[in-house]
Ligand SMILES: [Zn+2]
């Protein structure tokens with residue numbers, strides 16, 4: 001039985017594009033988060049909030065998790 005030339009690795013996994021850094025996550029303001037909008041993270045007001053005239057609030061991610 002020498003038929004073990006096939007790999008068990010599935011080819012459904014897409015090639016990794018870039019390592020995901022735990023930090024520097026794309027910051028989305030509260031409005032965009034609530035509406036599932038793509039926030040461009042502009043300060044002090046992103047395009048979505050700026051266009052609608054909403055106050056743009058960003059939640060700081062410096063909250064210590066312990
Ligand atoms: Zn936004």
Ligand SMILES: [Zn+2]
Nearest residue numbers: 029046049056
């Ligand atoms: Zn905003």
